[in-house]
Amino acid sequence: EAQVTQNPRYLITVTGKKLTVTCSQNMNHEYMSWYRQDPGLGLRQIYYSMNVEVTDKGDVPEGYKVSRKEKRNFPLILESPSPNQTSLYFCASSGKRNSPLHFGNGTRLTVT
């Protein structure tokens, strides 16, 4: 089954404790992206990747890092999480940048 898998689904952490949210897709998609969803703000892009070893900032990249060492994986790293990063995060992938996105199930992160 074609899917984008994110883990964990829920995460509660404390300020400053490094964390990684994993994302993996099994569709051989070149394009992958991370979004955060906040009430009233819709989805905002954090980072995206056009292919292996090619990543670029989205609209709200501050406080986040990503890597794309393999085509299927695109982890999101928060080196020093802060409470303003409490949000719902979605990973997505597509065959091309303008193709419809396939979304993961989301990760609800709470930073206290």
Place this chain on the structure above:
Amino acid sequence: AQSVSQHNHHVILSEAASLELGCNYSYGGTVNLFWYVQYPGQHLQLLLKYFSGDPLVKGIKGFEAEFIKSKFSFNLRKPSVQWSDTAEYFCAVYGGATNKLIFGTGTLLAVQP
């Protein structure tokens, strides 16, 4: 700056009522247009898309949308909503000078049985 506007933030309808959700974007040129739906507690799923051709596109679950280039609009419609259509709906537009995909802020639809 490029933007996508969804003017209806919260819509409440009774079952069998007709639905129209507005979506306008701010940039010209070639665009690809999408509507996504997010059911409670779930991830976003594609409802329909427009790339070219017939400006009236049909999607899943009886939804359709019309691209009106002169109005920079891509409104979503459904003739008769069901309780199961309760969800948040996002318009997204790809294109413009930056070739970015930009999402609107979403419209929360509540359908009362």
